[in-house]
Amino acid sequence: MEEHSRIAPGLTGRRLRLRAMRWEDADALLRCWSHPESAYWLGIRPLTSREDAEELIRLLLEMERGEESLRWSIELSGGEVIGSCGYNNWQLQGAFRGEVGCELSPAFRGRGYMREALALALCYGFEEMGLNRVEAQCHPANLRSGRLLASLGFRREGTLREYRHTPSGFQDVDLYALLRREWRDYITLEREGS
Template sequence: MERGGCILSNGYVPVLNGQRLLLRAISLDDAEALFHCWSHPEVSHWLGTPILSSVTETRELIVRLLELAQENESLRFSIVLPEGTVIGSCGFNNWQLEGAYRGELGCELRPEFWGNGYMSEALRLLLKFGFESMGLNRIEVICHPGNARAAKLFTKLGFTQEGILRQYRHTEAGFQDVAMYSLLNTDGWQN
């Protein structure tokens, strides 16, 4: 894909295949599994968004994410094991090509799958897609400064913490600081 091109041609989202999982376009069929992920207290605590209260709300969120994908404003993948179990999601919350060539990624994984390297594998697939197919030069991630698990993962993948963005987002608890991490295409992310 050329730099600055459209991510989705005719609404098509590629399937990204890993060794133990695949990333495919999020779908309404994933609502129940993603509800259990996104509403889990150990996950929702870090999201900075209102907690989903039902599968119906989750479907509504998925519809909005699919609309944003059609508009090339967001791109969300479900993380799926070979037998079809959806264990989380990841993707680009937003990106800017012309003039910046950067994107911001986000990710969540059901806690019963933590510690098995699934998110590391998923994010490596996403990084490859972002740098090689989307033509990004810089990939960013923001996370709560107290989220040690996420910080360790991003550092392991080669991200550099650039600093703390003070009162960057507003949550139900008020304004919240976030830690900004970045990875450049030239940072050796392929390893």
């Protein structure tokens, strides 16, 4: 197996960078993916071992090589990996649409890191991939994620009833979306505000 992804470009923000996922990220990502709250919002069983994390990294890298998804490790400026984010899927022909997903280790929540990481991913999606629409799904009770998405300009479009099958049964998800023209307006406002 390859050590690094072939596709995920490095993206640098003010306090963090998005970089290709690596095998050595397994322990850090396990801390994120094994947390019961993270697993619940993601609709998965909490991972329980480094081998579980390595298997998920292998799957994500395999999907990336097949251009089915694009996932970055979120790394602080000191080199610590605190989560991941990226495009779960996209469709460039005809729809020009993608779907983002993210998770952050609980110890780093509430500090604006995920907002910064998703802003980098959104810039890449709209400016480099040529997306016109980016969607995100979150559990209706995940108020923190809903606020995060709204802070980036996403609009809640509705609830997809029993949309996701999880270890605890069928689960509703709220669908959020952001259009390229809305992102341009958002970026303009952000720049004028700083």
